[in-house]
Amino acid sequence: MRLVPDLHYTEKISFKKVFLQTLKSIFYPEIILLLFLPLAISAVVVALLFLLMAGSLTSIYQAGLQTLTSGSAHSWFGSYFDWLAPAFPFIFILLLIAIAFPLIVVCNLFLTSILASSYLVKLIAKRDFPGLQPKGKARFVEGLLNSVVSVLIYLLAWIVTLPLWLIPGFQVALPVLLTAWLNRRICAFDALTDFASDAEFKQVYAETKNKSYLVGLITAGFNYVPLAFFISPVFTMVAFIYFHLAILQAKRSAASE
Template sequence: MRLLLDSFWRAVAYCLLPRVILLSLAPLVVMIALAAGLSYFYWDASVAWTRGALDAWPLLSTVWGWIGNIFSGDVTAFLAPLMVVFAVTPMIVVLSLLIVAALMSPALTRLVADRRFAGLEQKKGASMLWSIARSFGLTVLAMLALVVSMPLWLIPPLVLVLPPLIWGWLTYRVMSFDALADHASAEERATLLRTHRLPLLAIGVLCGYLGAAPSIVWASGLLFAAAFFILIPLAIWIYTLVFAFSALWFAHYGLDALAQLRAQRTAAASSAPLLPADALDAERRLASSREIT
């Protein structure tokens, strides 16, 4: 419990660092760059195609004409740009978050390691390619679990439990692995993940519930179209900040647990009685050192 609370407050404090705040704003920068590039090359063609699709349906053409007579305007000319924006925004957001998430988690782990565990040896127990492949496979499993569990969401209590639990499991499996990938050996990582399974899962579930907060802002942006361009970037920033907090929490917990594990093993090795063969080797080393001196 001490390690859980200590890592929590440290993660909260690290979220106030200018470097972390700048990292949390990175998806907005990437999203603006992607939107500007796509708008420059494809905006006119996309709007023209969407407007043509709206006018091509006879039933909808009648509806557009009826609405246009009421408001004295071209309805499709107004709806086509909005439909393009609503269709492209989720893809831009997801791509931006994936790009930043791939870069943010290692950067935040290095930040924690440099500030708190500079003397902790890096044993490189997992490669980046293996970490990416593992994260992709776990994400696919989580998406399948979400799809399979959707019928259960009709039961009111379960809709508040199952999605955060699934996302919490995914967060726990991915971020705990990434937090230890550089510093722990494969054996140390397996030991820590087995020993601290419940606290790490609790961190993941809590972060899963925190990750649901931006969805409220996102839904508000969809309901209030006038505030779409304000609420959606706000939701993206909150989501990225939650992701940064999650990565920091797992990094503080995982590296602190690793440091304690190594300290315990060192203390146990130094206090363990020497076996006869070990004692003989120690005497030989002592004798050789005396001969040299």
């Protein structure tokens, strides 16, 4: 079977169909049980982390407030800091949210990738892509390394862009853009690993970069939909599985023509 060098096969994939299938499939009994597990574990991990850091966070808050009101910085900048002191509690809470949000997103997606991705791929392939032949190989170590590296890059980018959270609108735009990138890096890899051959894996992963990022962008937006946040990691993984298995199926069909 020859591999198709052009991208015409990708045009056959409907985003509408992909997300309708995703919405339908998350109500499968086998998937419903997985929906809240990653979030529950992530919430416990992040809550314990903040609980362990409660003393340090209190000290940081008090030191910051003192600096704004009577510290050396106040003597340097004088009245310029007067307006900031009343807003400091809000800014501090915003900072905590800015720290907690990526931790929860990362934990959710990482746990879904490690604990459920292979199961979800096989389940969806059996139900909706019965004719798709698995040609992949075990890539657990590669997948784990990909997830760890992606998470580290994501967290580093988050830290670097934290000051931009003070700009109106960036509190939403930055998390969505960064999470879209993370979604694509982790979920696209997991979706293809069991069914794509080495050559197919490299081609599909590279050729669908933009469309795959769009899937990541749409699923990242679910973090801001009321209640959807709770099922976001599994929904994201399932959407990527449908998209990439459909792409792989279309590629093989085009290659056989």
